[in-house]
Amino acid sequence: MGQITLQGVHKSFGQLDIIKDANLDIEDGSFVVFVGPSGCGKTTLLRLIAGLEDVTGGRILIDGQNVVNVPPAKRGLSMVFQSYALYPHMSVRGNIAFGLKMAGLPRAEIDRKVAAAAATLNLTPYLDRKPRELSGGQRQRVAIGRAIVREPKAFLFDEPLSNLDAALRVQMRMEVTRLQKQLATTAVYVTHDQVEAMTMADRIVVLNAGRVEQYGSPLELYEQPANLFVAGFIGSPKMNFVSGPPADQLGAATIGIRPEHLRIAQEGEGWPGTVSVAEHLGSDTFLYVDGGALGLLTVRGIGEIHLKSGDRVWLSPDPARLHRFDKDGMAIRH
Amino acid sequence: MARRVTARRMVVSTVAAWFFGGLIFFPILWMVLTSFKTELEAFTVPPSFLFFDWTTENYATVQERSDYFLHALNSIVIAGGSTLIAALIAVPAAWSMAFAPTKRTKDILLWMLSTKMMPAVGVLVPIYLLFKNLGLLDTRSGLIAILCLGNLPIVVWMLFTYFKEIPRDILEAARMDGATIRRELTYVLLPMAIPGIASTLLLNLILAWNEAFWTLNLSTSKAAPLTVFIASYSSPEGLFWAKLSAASTMAIAPILVLGWFCQRQLVRGLTFGAVK
Numbered sequence: 001m002g003q004i005t006l007q008g009v010h011k012s013f014g015q016l017d018i019i020k021d022a023n024l025d026i027e028d029g030s031f032v033v034f035v036g037p038s039g040c041g042k043t044t045l046l047r048l049i050a051g052l053e054d055v056t057g058g059r060i061l062i063d064g065q066n067v068v069n070v071p072p073a074k075r076g077l078s079m080v081f082q083s084y085a086l087y088p089h090m091s092v093r094g095n096i097a098f099g100l101k102m103a104g105l106p107r108a109e110i111d112r113k114v115a116a117a118a119a120t121l122n123l124t125p126y127l128d129r130k131p132r133e134l135s136g137g138q139r140q141r142v143a144i145g146r147a148i149v150r151e152p153k154a155f156l157f158d159e160p161l162s163n164l165d166a167a168l169r170v171q172m173r174m175e176v177t178r179l180q181k182q183l184a185t186t187a188v189y190v191t192h193d194q195v196e197a198m199t200m201a202d203r204i205v206v207l208n209a210g211r212v213e214q215y216g217s218p219l220e221l222y223e224q225p226a227n228l229f230v231a232g233f234i235g236s237p238k239m240n241f242v243s244g245p246p247a248d249q250l251g252a253a254t255i256g257i258r259p260e261h262l263r264i265a266q267e268g269e270g271w272p273g274t275v276s277v278a279e280h281l282g283s284d285t286f287l288y289v290d291g292g293a294l295g296l297l298t299v300r301g302i303g304e305i306h307l308k309s310g311d312r313v314w315l316s317p318d319p320a321r322l323h324r325f326d327k328d329g330m331a332i333r334h
Numbered sequence: 335m336a337r338r339v340t341a342r343r344m345v346v347s348t349v350a351a352w353f354f355g356g357l358i359f360f361p362i363l364w365m366v367l368t369s370f371k372t373e374l375e376a377f378t379v380p381p382s383f384l385f386f387d388w389t390t391e392n393y394a395t396v397q398e399r400s401d402y403f404l405h406a407l408n409s410i411v412i413a414g415g416s417t418l419i420a421a422l423i424a425v426p427a428a429w430s431m432a433f434a435p436t437k438r439t440k441d442i443l444l445w446m447l448s449t450k451m452m453p454a455v456g457v458l459v460p461i462y463l464l465f466k467n468l469g470l471l472d473t474r475s476g477l478i479a480i481l482c483l484g485n486l487p488i489v490v491w492m493l494f495t496y497f498k499e500i501p502r503d504i505l506e507a508a509r510m511d512g513a514t515i516r517r518e519l520t521y522v523l524l525p526m527a528i529p530g531i532a533s534t535l536l537l538n539l540i541l542a543w544n545e546a547f548w549t550l551n552l553s554t555s556k557a558a559p560l561t562v563f564i565a566s567y568s569s570p571e572g573l574f575w576a577k578l579s580a581a582s583t584m585a586i587a588p589i590l591v592l593g594w595f596c597q598r599q600l601v602r603g604l605t606f607g608a609v610k
């Protein structure tokens with residue numbers, strides 16, 4: 001079991017409030033990603049759950065038990081660090097076995113569990129190597145092996161893939177997701193990379209300046225962002241925001257439209273503009289259109305669109321995909 | 335593009351390395367050679383390099399005139415003792431400064447180092463009087479105390495820098511893995527810190543072994559280490575080059591052998607912090 005509940009969690013360092021009243025319900029077996037810009041408090045929130053930091057106020061429940069005064073090791077969680085934090089003087093085997101050794105398991109059982117974890121992660125040939133003799137991806141797998149071997153209630157991941165190169169990151173992303181589904185263990189994963197968040201998560205927590213802005217499934221966040229911050233943070237390229245007359249017409253202070261929901265035509269109706277930059281990626285075309293009073297609008301077209309800088313175009317938003325926000329930046333629902 | 339290593343470049347740099355290595359080593363070599371010459375040959379101009387009458391007479395005379403083994407034992411006790419006590423004080427001090435720093439930690443470190451900025455001779459008279467009144471003149475315990483205090487700031491600084499290099503994540507990983515503080519120390523921290531501690535202490539041992547100012551001023555015979563033994567051969571009656579060389583060779587031999595065996599640690603100690 002690995003149900004984690006945060007009730008009114010608050011953390012401050014001196015005068016500085018890092019986490020302001022966080023309330024979350026992380027279901028057993030789910031993959032929850034904390035995402036947000038740097039300094040938003042996502043790592044701090046993870047460390048509070050881990051017990052590496054003490055809460056200033058509020059309660060953290062693991063399977064219904066308040067753990068704010070329970071030391072990290074007794075919480076039954078394991079953590080994968082951004083730097084991997086492998087023990088440099090121990091072999092891969094020693095690294096994976098360390099937690100079990102500390103728990104005082106019998107030798108035979110430790111060996112069996114380490115062998116099983118190593119097999120799961122394709123680490124068997126490397127068991128007797130030291131961390132410095134491994135590649136980045138292998139080190140990452142050892143760190144994960146150290147986490148899974150203890151059969152924790154939940155895994156905590158602190159930006160575990162940020163030190164890997166792009167290709168390896170995509171591969172490890174899939175491996176981590178697959179492993180989590182296979183073990184059906186709760187996972188809390190911190191990242192600043194929204195692609196990681198969107199692809200890995202069952203549910204995403206968007207954090208900003210110590211506040212939970214929205215908690216929902218990836219598509220919920222994409223389709224129904226709760227406010228301007230989430231609307232702007234989730235999705236790439238970023239959502240276009242328009243205020244002024246076009247927004248007033250729809251009874252909103254600001255309207256948002258994603259680049260993929262803007263239709264572009266060389267004649268007809270809609271918002272007139274001039275292409276200022278065109279990026280041709282083959283699979284997609286990104287157009288940055290100067291819309292005059294509307295500002296710079298980003299358009300994403302599927303496939304190749306034959307437009308170049310200086311071309312006159314008309315943009316029409318898909319009315320069903322328009323997002324309306326009030327003057328406080330909150331979404332207006334129908 | 336990787337720089338091309340041509341054969342010529344290899345030869346040139348090898349020759350250059352040997353040349354400068356030889357240049358640096360030459361005084362020691364010259365000292366060892368001189369120790370096997372007669373006093374007369376030691377003075378000859380032009381000096382003879384290898385072709386002279388090799389003699390071990392200087393070593394015999396030196397051992398006869400003064401008790402090498404007593405001084406060597408004193409050196410071992412004083413250098414070893416001061417290093418050991420410095421370690422006992424500095425390891426916990428540096429440990430707490432690195433892992434539980436306060437707002438004043440940096441200030442304390444600087445203040446400690448500031449004591450090394452004062453020339454030792456500036457406090458010779460008060461220290462001498464202190465030693466005299468406490469009955470510590472020409473005692474091993476007195477020399478152990480003064481050398482230990484003198485080197486303590488550097489030892490704490492070096493250890494602090496080493497401990498700082500140990501990533502916090504690893505300690506936190508150990509905590510997540512269920513290690514108690516005692517086990518965290520023995521299984522994780524100590525194995526990672528030992529190279530740093532070893533090279534610091536080795537360096538401290540060498541510094542204490544060769545320390546000449548305090549040992550020359552605060553000891554004469556009973557507690558006198560090898561530095562005093564060497565100095566006794568440059569006396570008002572004249573310089574005895576060959577005997578002085580023999581005494582010096584005997585004095586540096588133990589530490590040279592130790593240094594040879596600990597080369598790797600020592601290099602790390604001298605360049606610590608330079609390369610991660």
